[in-house]
Amino acid sequence: MAPAKPHQSAAVAIPVPDKISVSLNVNGVDVQLDLAPWTTLLDALRDRLNLTGTKKGCDHGQCGACTVLVDGRRIVSCLTLAVMKDGSKVTTIEGLAKDGMLHPLQQAFIDHDAFQCGYCTPGQICSAAGLLAEGRAKTADEIRELMSGNICRCGAYPNIVAAIQQVMGHS
């Protein structure tokens, strides 16, 4: 086998593009950012807007820690280019509480001790908010399946399912 070259076809330098102006509504606040095209929504939220509640776990779409809602739908922000979401409404964990009251999912996660280290929790809660909005999960099996995009290394799964069931029961 021939040794791999360090890089495929030594590329002709690509001119550095100008930053692109991106408008977002994040947690109800209009923001305007000048971003390089490769900035992910995750990095824009954390590094430019200081919204560090959204976590970077794998950075490859495999763990769900970076889950946020874009126009009401749950997505992984690490595989989303911010420029592609120009004009969108983004909700992060920081935007769920209203008028000083925790979101029912946040309260339920506390009630059920649905975390240990807490690193996956913002993604779990945003994902669960998406799941409730979709309205397709009824049984515990369905909750487990439709939450499978959120990995919890501490293994808090049973309590996460219980917390979501509590909120489903009340809504």
Add this chain to the structure above:
Amino acid sequence: MINFQYARAADVADAVRQIAADPKAKFIAGGTNLIDLMKEEVERPSRLIDISRLPLDNVEETSGGGVRIGALVPNSDLAHHPLIAQRYPILASAILAGASAQLRNMASTGGNLLQRTRCYYFYDIATPCNKREPGTGCSAVNGVNRMHAILGTSETCIATHPSDMCVALAALEAKVLVAGPGGQRTIAFADFHRLPGDTPHRDTNLEANEIVTAIELPARGFAKNYTYLKIRDRLSYAFALVSVAAALELDGQAIKEARLALGGVAHKPWRDVNAEASLRGQAANRDSFARAAEALLHGAKGYAHNTFKIDLARRAIVRALAQASQGTPQSQSSKKIR
């Protein structure tokens, strides 16, 4: 990720014009595969042409009684669309067996077809790989190859196509509608993905300057007797080791029409028309199912770590045909295989 330019396509013609003007440009739709590969520097496009805002997001009936699906319909919307859920439940089931709820919300119909292999060496730019860098060799053929192909392989590449959705599309005899500088053309699903041969760097027969605009399903949906059975290392959110899309039309216990396609076993969704023919006119029972499995796996070849897939596929085919014939499709939430 390397530095790249970004532009939005105004319409399909503009997208085709932009891609023709820059051979190192790529389209981006949901981004779930391309951005991942760009972070690994496996893909190094000079420019991304954002097609995500093109109005290719409809699911509509065709005059021939089929359904046309726009290339930008998100996987989750497609699975839950009433026309698909009711008339083509095998497609809905296959989509819901793949990835996660978040990724299905992002992934597009066209992008799903064009997702690249999950071969670990393809992803690791420190290792030789004929698909990533033609002529460097295949690290998997004598390396770790547990997830690799058992059918249609070549010595230059033993990668699999990772899609679940495409396995159902193969069984349904879908067509792929594409547009390019010379106008539009239609590609039969069986001719869309390629076998590796000695050109494993080409996954499909789509030309570099063409865009997928839609998928068309024929009228026949097999809504009564179907299943999508996916076997993997964990119960959810994992790629298939082996998956089976099985669809039957029955007349009492006799098989009138059969469709059988496998995922996780080849460089393309593996549909076998001879195995299907062996079922036609037969009674739907274990014997005929076993014969079909035998026919399909006749030329299967295992490598150091994936020989188990041959037996796994045989059993999965028999089980899937039983599920289809009994009208008890595999549930994608309760994971018990009955």
